[in-house]
Amino acid sequence: MATTFSSVDKSSDLVKDYCCGACKSRSIEEIAEIYCETCLKCFCGKCIYHHSQLYADHITYGRGDINKWPITKKMEDFLYKCEIHKDKKLKMFCKDHSQPCCTNCAFLNHRLCKEVTLISESRKTNLSDLHELSYKIKTILKELKNLHNTKQTIFQAVEGSYSKRLQEVRDVRQKINSALDKLEMATLKELDDVRTSLQADLKTDVENYNKLMDDLELLSEAVQELADRRIGEMAFIASRKCLDKIKESQVYLKKTSLKFDNSIASKANTDIEQYLNKQFGIGKILHRAVQGNANHPFTVTKKCEYDLKIPTDGRYS
Numbered sequence: 235m236a237t238t239f240s241s242v243d244k245s246s247d248l249v250k251d252y253c254c255g256a257c258k259s260r261s262i263e264e265i266a267e268i269y270c271e272t273c274l275k276c277f278c279g280k281c282i283y284h285h286s287q288l289y290a291d292h293i294t295y296g297r298g299d300i301n302k303w304p305i306t307k308k309m310e311d312f313l314y315k316c317e318i319h320k321d322k323k324l325k326m327f328c329k330d331h332s333q334p335c336c337t338n339c340a341f342l343n344h345r346l347c348k349e350v351t352l353i354s355e356s357r358k359t360n361l362s363d364l365h366e367l368s369y370k371i372k373t374i375l376k377e378l379k380n381l382h383n384t385k386q387t388i389f390q391a392v393e394g395s396y397s398k399r400l401q402e403v404r405d406v407r408q409k410i411n412s413a414l415d416k417l418e419m420a421t422l423k424e425l426d427d428v429r430t431s432l433q434a435d436l437k438t439d440v441e442n443y444n445k446l447m448d449d450l451e452l453l454s455e456a457v458q459e460l461a462d463r464r465i466g467e468m469a470f471i472a473s474r475k476c477l478d479k480i481k482e483s484q485v486y487l488k489k490t491s492l493k494f495d496n497s498i499a500s501k502a503n504t505d506i507e508q509y510l511n512k513q514f515g516i517g518k519i520l521h522r523a524v525q526g527n528a529n530h531p532f533t534v535t536k537k538c539e540y541d542l543k544i545p546t547d548g549r550y551s
């Protein structure tokens with residue numbers, strides 16, 4: 235959600251809204267520079283030149299004498315417009331309610347009021363009253379602008395603290411990631427060590443097997459050849475070796491069959507996952523409540539610290 239604090243300055247539109255009457259008759263919108271009191275018309279820089287050539291004796295006023303210019307149509311509409319009945323003009327004044335009203339308002343809301351008169355008949359406003367009102371409005375505008383500026387500062391402070399907290403959350407997350415990476419590395423190293431050790435055992439086993447097979451095959455051939463030739467001394471050695479190898483083979487068979495279940499087993503540490511599932515967040519976000527009054531526009535009434543550390547006892551402090 236994007237919120238912006240742009241300054242709105244619509245009041246100037248009402249003053250700027252003087253258009254050249256001559257240009258307007260040719261459907262051109264041009265800002266007026268001069269007001270002719272004799273013609274009761276405004277003119278732009280180009281048109282006033284022609285006007286002056288034709289009517290040298292007319293009384294004219296530039297932007298510097300704007301108070302001599304008439305009230306703009308836009309300003310007039312703004313002042314006369316009834317807030318409730320937008321297409322109606324404020325023409326009456328109810329003294330009972332001390333309120334200007336349009337004919338609709340007078341009919342709907344002031345029928346029973348004792349003194350409802352036409353404004354043109356009864357109302358005269360003192361010039362000094364208007365000056366005082368103008369001063370009051372300017373003071374209020376200044377106060378509102380100051381308040382607006384303060385809010386803008388607060389808005390920026392919120393954005394600033396938001397960015398800081400966001401970074402803190404990400405830092406905590408990064409730390410958890412690093413801690414988990416470390417645990418994963420330790421477990422993987424253990425797994426690798428077990429695998430290396432088991433493979434070394436199996437490699438020795440295969441070497442022993444190959445040697446035994448070679449020896450047994452050679453002895454088998456030797457025994458067959460010697461059986462026909464009856465060579466006493468060699469037959470004795472061969473039979474001795476056969477007995478030894480048979481014994482060795484039997485021991486090997488017995489030992490190897492015991493070692494058949496050599497798969498790697500593991501037991502997952504579910505404590506970490508269970509612990510994380512029990513948590514409500516990576517940190518606890520709190521905000522400062524501020525309240526304003528006339529003397530101290532914004533006073534901190536409640537202040538809470540942010541705590542984004544990983545709790546050590548399963549709870550946030």
Ligand SMILES: [Zn+2]
Nearest residue numbers: 254257278281
């Ligand atoms: Zn013009």
Ligand SMILES: [Zn+2]
Nearest residue numbers: 270272273292
């Ligand atoms: Zn004129």
Ligand SMILES: [Zn+2]
Nearest residue numbers: 316319336339
């Ligand atoms: Zn009305």
Ligand SMILES: [Zn+2]
Nearest residue numbers: 328331344347
């Ligand atoms: Zn009334």
